[in-house]
Structures are given as structure tokens and as C-alpha cells.
Amino acid sequence: MKQRPFLARASLLDLVWLGMPVVDSEGKLIGSVKLVRTGDPAAAAVADGGPFAEENLNEAFARALTQGEPRVGPAQACRLIREGFLEVAGAGLMDHDRYVAADQIAGVDEDVVQLRVRADQVVVERQHWI
Numbered sequence: 001m002k003q004r005p006f007l008a009r010a011s012l013l014d015l016v017w018l019g020m021p022v023v024d025s026e027g028k029l030i031g032s033v034k035l036v037r038t039g040d041p042a043a044a045a046v047a048d049g050g051p052f053a054e055e056n057l058n059e060a061f062a063r064a065l066t067q068g069e070p071r072v073g074p075a076q077a078c079r080l081i082r083e084g085f086l087e088v089a090g091a092g093l094m095d096h097d098r099y100v101a102a103d104q105i106a107g108v109d110e111d112v113v114q115l116r117v118r119a120d121q122v123v124v125e126r127q128h129w130i
Contacts, residue, residue, distance in 0.1 A: 100123075
């Protein structure tokens with residue numbers, strides 16, 4: 001496996017393509033890449049629930065229909081947007097999508113994204129049922 005761990009995080013994200021398999025630090029397949037988003041260090045901080053706070057069912061419904069990625073809590077979203085991230089489609093039928101921060105990527109080769117963390121240390125997509 002020809003990994004490139006010495007590249008900057010943004011450069012590692014540039015090497016990732018949609019559909020690429022993702023394995024955790026123990027070699028377990030956690031899914032395949034569904035979305036690649038490079039970091040935005042200038043992204044505004046999310047404070048006190050920011051854009052995710054909803055006061056009524058109408059606002060919750062509108063957010064569920066229009067909210068972009070990542071679909072996680074405000075603090076986690078802020079970190080992922082600033083650093084860059086991968087959205088990983090779950091490997092199994094009942095698996096949820098997960099978000100991998102750029103700093104959780106150990107290396108990328110031609111065929112696989114290798115993480116520096118276990119699968120249970122990766123953020124799981126927040127599920128909304130309306």
C-alpha cells in the first residue's frame with residue numbers, strides 16, 4: 001500500500017475520490033466516501049445552537065429539508081467545516097453515515113482511505129425524524 005501520510009490534511013482530502021473505501025485504524029471497513037469537503041478556516045463559529053436551534057416544528061421541518069452537510073451537532077459541525085471532512089456512507093444496510101475530520105485521516109493510497117482512529121471514534125450523522 002503506497003500511503004502519503006506526509007501531505008498536508010487538505011492535500012490528503014484532494015487525493016480522495018467518491019466511492020473510495022474507508023478503513024479505521026484496526027483495518028475494519030466502515031464504508032465508502034460519499035462526500036469530500038475541504039476545510040474553510042474562516043468559517044464562522046456556531047454559538048448557542050446557532051443555525052441549528054429551532055423554536056417550532058415548521059422551522060425544524062424547513063431545516064431538515066434544506067440543511068447541508070454535515071448533519072451533526074453545532075460544535076462538531078463547526079470543527080468539521082473548518083478542518084475539512086469526508087462523509088462516509090455506512091458499510092452495512094443499517095449503518096448510519098459518518099463524518100471523518102481531516103485530522104483523523106492517517107493516509108490515502110490509490111485504493112483506500114486509512115484512518116488514524118477506530119470506527120467508534122468517528123462522528124455519526126445526526127438523525128432527524130419529523
